[in-house]
Amino acid sequence: MSILNGIMEALKDDSVSVVGVHGMGGIGKTTMVKEIARKVKGKLFDSVVIATVTQAIDIEKIQNQIADFLGLKFEEQSMVGKAFRLRERLKEKRVLVVLDDIWEKLDIEEVGIPLGDEHKGCKLLLTSRELNVLLNGMDAHKNFPIGVLNEKEAWDLFKKKAGDCVESFDLKPIAMEVAKKCAGLPIAIATVAGALRNKRLFEWKNALRELERPSSSNFTGINAAYSAIEWSFNYLESxxxxxxxxxxxxxxxxxxxxxxxxxxxxxxxxxxxxxxxxxxxxxxxxxxxxxxxxxxxxxxxxxxxxxxxxxxxxxxxxALKDYRMLVLRDHVPKEWSDKEKINSWSLISLRCPQIIANLPKEMECSGLSFFHMASAVKIPPNFFKQTKGLKVLDLFRMQFSSLPKSIIHLTDLRMLCLKESTVDDIIVIGELKNLEILDLAKSGIKELPKEMAQLTQLRLLDLSWCRELEIISPDVLSSLSELKELYMGGSFVEWENEGVAENEKKNASLDELNNLPCLTTLDVHISDAQMIPKHRFVETLDKYVICVGDYNRLVWYQSHECLRTLRLTLCTNIHLDNGLKMLLIKTEALYLEGLEGVKNVLVELDNRKDLPHLKRLHIKNGMHVQYITMNEIGVSELCSITLENLPQLISFCCQDERCSIISEPLPLFNK
CATH class of the missing domain: 1.10.10.10 (Winged helix-like DNA-binding domain superfamily/Winged helix DNA-binding domain)
Incomplete structure (x- = not known):
């Protein structure tokens, strides 16, 4: 508490813009700064954002984490552009930026964090294992050390995690011995006590015996945490x-x-x-x-x-010792150069630049079931020729003109992820007949070719935020007869109009979704509301985010808190046919924008029918809206209403005491 209070005082000091917290791994630095973030939000600062840095610094990942906290969706592609956008957004309010787990100097300007004279309302709270990183690398003005818990603090935390049963007469002596084995490290205490919560006496005795296997001289410092975590892992149920x-x-x-x-x-x-x-x-x-x-x-x-x-x-x-899983994070272990061992791996994850830059021509690993790589490098054409047992392939942020030809050998592949990859030609994916999950989110694909129609086992297709996707070949979607989940938010909008002759179609039409009997989840944008009414697929949907209207005006919607969300941007008065009405009845979150000529929103919207599942209502930019009358519409589940830019609003009426109101100042708001 004394350290926490000291950090709080430093954050109140106008002359201090960078505060550091340091201590060994597992000591509780992250827990400390998260508690501080909770305490200062809405009091000392309007907003608090938290980003985890880690040993391998990734500026763009840090930027994305900060943007997530701010509800900011980047349009910019470059790090410089994102930094400018972040800087402008952070200047709008008093904000605390928490950067957790810094290992070396991080260029704050490159990230886009305004400090000092540029914006005195922004402060940095940093954590690191090394004091020198905070002092010399990050110029922290005040630094606070966190040490191990004393015996009383350790026992109090142990009791909290294990439960009051540890105070029983027969269990307490053994529980105290177990607690001592954790050497005052909160992470060790939490894992061991959590694993033993509500366990019987013989289980405690067995745990103490197993924890005593390492010599007492080794059971100190960080070794205590490693041993405790391994023991907790072994104690997992299956x-x-x-x-x-x-x-x-x-x-x-x-x-x-x-x-x-x-x-x-x-x-x-x-x-x-x-x-x-x-x-x-x-x-x-x-x-x-x-x-x-x-x-x-x-x-x-x-x-x-x-x-x-x-x-x-x-x-x-x-994972390395017992499960034949090789995860190369930030260094190259000796196992990588042992060809005999490589052939035995079941899982490989490559994030280490030294390895990725020197991939072998062929990956000799017949027992491999999972392969993950994250880097913008070229994969040799025959790289996957000897990995025929692969079931999961995740290639993150790669750059391809076309995928490696050896992918056709992956006949057992069930999941393929090319998230955020730049890829022009994906025709070869059509050969992966057993594929069940295909993730192309945020990728650079321009076309979903006709060959994709061969993926008849596909259950999930993610095309979210594929900004360059303009062509989905006709009859591809309708061929995916097992498809259950289709995600296309922020992506394809060029749906073919109804009535176009088959031989003249250049793109997919919404009609194709009617041929997907298993479809239960849909995230899609439809530019014209008149395209929906005749489509039967809306009847089978359990979850959906459906955006209807002007694409560019929908960027303010980011939250997917509800299972069924409908977003309407209508430039004319409300006229809903059966398809939209059916969606409305099932909708939990309803966003309305535009509504030209509409005066009484909900009454005109649904012709006085109930909206039994509606939980959230957001009405924005209704230039002619005068009334919002809730009492004439059945909205028994409604718990949140947001009103924004309704300059003609005269009357709002809602008698449900549970409903919380968030609104801008409304000049004509009389009652």
Whole structure:
């Protein structure tokens, strides 16, 4: 508490713009700064943003993390452009920027963080294992050390994580011995105590015996954390959960749960899990349990998980030693040069620049089931010729004119990810007949060719934010008969109009979605509301984000908090046919913009029909809107309304006490 209070005082000091926190891994630096972030948000600062830096500095990744916190979607492609955009946005308010886990000097200007005379309302809070990095590299004005917990603090934390059962007469002596084995390190205490929570006496005795296996001289400092984490890992309930945790260590800091879902599905990790929804529920359950055991942490939103550096290091060591998983993060281990060992790996993840720059012509690894690489380098044409057992292939931010020809040998491939890759020709993907998950999000593809129609086993297709995608060959989408989830938000808008002769079609039409009987999830943009009414696919949707109207005016919508979201930008008065009405009845979040000539929004919108599932309503830029009358419409679930730029609004009426109102000052708002 004394350190926390000292940091708070430093942040209040106008003469201090950079504050540092340092200490060994696992000591609690991240927990400290997150608690400070919670305390100062809305009080000392209007906004708090947090980015994890890590040993291998990635400026663009840091920029993206900060943008996520600010709700900012970059239009710029270059780091310089993103830095300018961030700088302008951060200048708008008092903001605390937390940069966690700095290993060496980071160029703040290159990231786009305004400090000092440029913007006195912005301050930096840094964490590092090395004091010299904070002093010499980052010019921190005040620095605070965090040491190990004393015996009382350690026991208090242990009790909190393990539960009150540790105070029982027969258990307390053993529990105290177990707590001492954690050497005052919070991360070790949290993992061990969490694993033993509500366990019986014989399990505690067995845990103490196992924790005593290393010599007492080795059970100090960071070794205590590594040993405790390995023990906690061994205590996980099943091999499935262990492998899921190790996949989390492949993904790393602030990983997307959805990536984990797709990996596990591609690998066929869970027995008895057959659908996308079942896999998602299973992974969410496992992640929640791993968080409860302190092996994973909460991230900055519910869609992500985080992992402590010490836990991450331990997980990678376990993966290498016991599971034939090679994750090259920031250095080249001796195992990479051993061809016999390479052939035995089941998983390889390459992020190490020295390795990626010198790939072999052929990857001799017949037992490989998972391959991940992140770098803008050229892959040799025959690289995948001897990896025929591969099930998951993730090539992140790669640059291709065309994909390596050897990909056609991957006949067992279930998941292919080319996220954020620059790729011109993807015709060869059509040969991957067993592919179930194809992720092309934010890639540079311009066309989805006719060969893709051969992917009849595909269950998930992600084309989100493919800005250059202009052509989807006719009859490709309708051929994907097993498709359950289709994501096209921020992407393709050139749907073919109805009535065009088959031989004249140049693009996909919305009619094709009617031929997908399994489709349950859809994220799509439709430029004209009149294209929807006759489409039956809306009846089968369980989840959707459907944007209707002017593409450029939809950029203000970013949140996907609700399962069913409808966004309407209409330049004329409201006229809804059956398709849109059916969507409205199921919609949980409704965003309305434009509404030319509309005076009473909800009454005119739905002809006085109920909207039984509506939870969030956002009305924006309605130049003629005068009334918003909730009482005549059944909106029993409504809990949030946002009103923005409604200059003619006279009356708003809502009698539900649960409803929270967020609005701009409205000049004609009388009652």
């Amino acid at each position: 091999e499935e959960v262990k492998l899921t945790f190790l996949l989390c260590s492949v993904i790393g800091h602030n990983g997307l749960v959805e990536d984990l879902v797709r990996y596990t599905l591609g690998l066929g990790l869970f027995d008895g899990v057959y659908t996308m929804e079942e896999a998602r529920n299973k992974v969410l359950t496992v992640v929640a349990n791993l968080k409860a055991s302190a092996l994973l942490l909460d991230s900055y939103n519910d869609e992500r998980f985080d992992i402590h550096d010490v836990v991450w290091d331990s997980a990678l060591a376990i």
